[in-house]
Amino acid sequence: MDSFDVVIIGAGAAGLFCAGVAGQLGLSVLLIDHAPKLAEKVRIAGGGRCNFTNRELDPRAPHKHFLGENPHFCRSALSRYTAQDFIDLVRRHGIPFHEKHKGQLFGDRSSEDFIRMLLAECDAGGVVRWQPASVQAVRQAAERWELDTDRGTVQSARLVVATGGLSIPQIGASDFGLRLARQFGHRVIDPRPALVPLTFDGEAWQPYAQLAGLALPVRVETGDKKQRMAFDEDLLFTHRGLSGPAILQISSYWRPGTPLRLDLAPSENLGAELLQAKARSKRLVANELASHVPARLADAWVQQDASWQRPVNEASDKALVALATRLSQWELVPTGSEGWRKAEVMAGGVDTRELGSQSMESRRHPGLHFIGEVVDVTGWLGGYNFQWAWSSAWACAQAMAAARA
Ligand SMILES: Cc1cc2nc3c(=O)[nH]c(=O)nc-3n(C[C@H](O)[C@H](O)[C@H](O)COP(=O)(O)OP(=O)(O)OC[C@H]3O[C@@H](n4cnc5c(N)ncnc54)[C@H](O)[C@@H]3O)c2cc1C
Structure with a gap:
């Protein structure tokens, strides 16, 4: 032997x-x-x-x-x-x-x-x-x-x-x-599985599926006050959900059934910027927004609410603040992950x-x-x-x- x-x-x-x-x-x-x-x-x-x-x-x-x-x-x-x-x-x-x-x-x-x-x-x-x-x-x-x-x-x-x-x-x-x-x-x-892309319910994800391939810097958070974890990294939209370094990192800490919180414009004070734009611009809200986030994201985002589909000077303050809040405090619950097939x-x-x-x-x-x-x-x-x-x-x-x- x-x-x-x-x-x-x-x-x-x-x-x-x-x-x-x-x-x-x-x-x-x-x-x-x-x-x-x-x-x-x-x-x-x-x-x-x-x-x-x-x-x-x-x-x-x-x-x-x-x-x-x-x-x-x-x-x-x-x-x-x-x-x-x-x-x-x-x-x-x-x-x-x-x-x-x-x-x-x-x-x-x-x-x-x-x-x-x-x-x-x-x-x-x-x-x-x-x-x-x-x-x-x-x-x-x-x-x-x-x-x-x-x-x-x-x-x-x-x-x-x-x-x-x-x-x-x-x-x-x-x-x-x-x-x-x-x-x-x-x-x-x-x-x-950890360091893995996260997935979302097919129908609920439909409005964002068109953003597949789009990457942008974000801040992502998970956990409660006691055990909060956050990363400032790039996010990538995919056909089935979210990926990119921000999501891979947070996926290791994310627990099924709990939400993620995303700030899609982390280096901006978006609410203040949109209110200032309202005072001086007649451009569409989507076009103003595109000065702060990628244009594809801005276009897809304003589709979510009729009050955002107009020139910025005709939008109410409340609607603009709501838009900024939704982009900077986007809360969403993944349905799962891409599993062992894609986990690093x-x-x-x-x-x-x-x-x-x-x-x-x-x-x-x-x-x-x-x-x-x-x-x-x-x-x-x-x-x-x-x-x-x-x-x-x-x-x-x-x-x-x-x-x-
Ligand atoms: C796509 C991808 C990219 C990655 N990129 C990075 C990176 O850039 N940087 C980084 O730090 N980490 C990266 N990782 C993680 C890193 O590869 C692993 O953490 C690391 O390889 C772990 O080393 P290990 O030796 O423990 O396991 P492994 O390197 O996975 O080696 C385990 C070995 O055990 C063998 N084995 C399994 N079962 C049996 C068995 N029953 N009998 C005999 N042999 C068996 C396997 O064939 C394999 O060769 C990546 C992982 C993936 C999947």
Whole structure:
């Protein structure tokens, strides 16, 4: 029977990185993945350019950019292996990159650069890779892990679960990690799609469906006074609802049945502007409005009420204020989301209260580790999820090597 110090299931971002670090620290590592293609989520990430980390990540205040039932859990790993550490690695591999919006770092060329880098790190650590290979059963026998795979049974001192989240099942996502966690007595926080477009009832959405493709900067909010969350980002109208960074970000915090509040002209005092226009202009309300929001939005918006379909000087103050209020305090209740097919990540996952934050090791079964997205740590859009994959993988590899030394 093949025997290794460590078997890692899942050769995505976290699994590949953990394998390379552990191998270079002297552990014998087998990395298993069932997908025919390697690291598909890294490949498609960031529109094919991989938004690999974020300079604004503050490991001392992880709750700013991460959610989960225990938001402080990720502090240790994120502060021991930081965004700068990963940037240094990317530089050592000569991969050119640039900073975009809000600290987001992207490769200049293609995500393939990052996959090649992760593979080179695995090669440097002598990692053995089985892919595609599937794991049929996992059991613990005499303090070792035994896995039945389609290439035979394999044994290891440590087992690392890096099978990621449930989003985009067509490229290899599975609930294997969550099932395995439950098999070994771990609690799983209900998984739900996050960083996902939101949808609305077909008929009620009809007036806005014509706006599909329109993007504009907005402020979006959800939650009550106690737990309010807001983002200032771009919104995108789609045929079925809303998307764009503003919606993806808020979707991670939104709870079904609750409303979103949108300000479609966040940098304007729209009411005052329209009242001033009334005093000096005879243009249609829609045309005045188009000085403050995109013309397509202005046109669609005034269709909603006859009192807005006239020259601005003939509109009542009340109607103009109502128009401004409706645009700046638009409240709407999504009927759902585009689901796992379109979600960038999974919120929920293996409960962190049963894992060591320095080692990612199970408190129930020593020698069993969970890293990356399968854990109940979810980052904002913008490179935070990859940084969690790198940091949790690194912490796990260090702990495994220290335990063997
Ligand atoms: C479209 C899209 C774009 C994204 N863009 C970004 C971005 O730019 N920046 C960012 O930070 N995050 C981004 N993300 C999120 C990011 O890709 C994930 O958070 C990250 O890949 C998680 O790493 P992971 O290793 O935990 O899981 P993954 O990278 O998903 O790897 C999991 C691996 O486990 C394997 N696996 C699953 N089940 C089994 C099984 N039963 N047996 C064997 N192997 C199995 C899978 O095949 C996969 O290779 C994006 C996600 C999507 C879907």
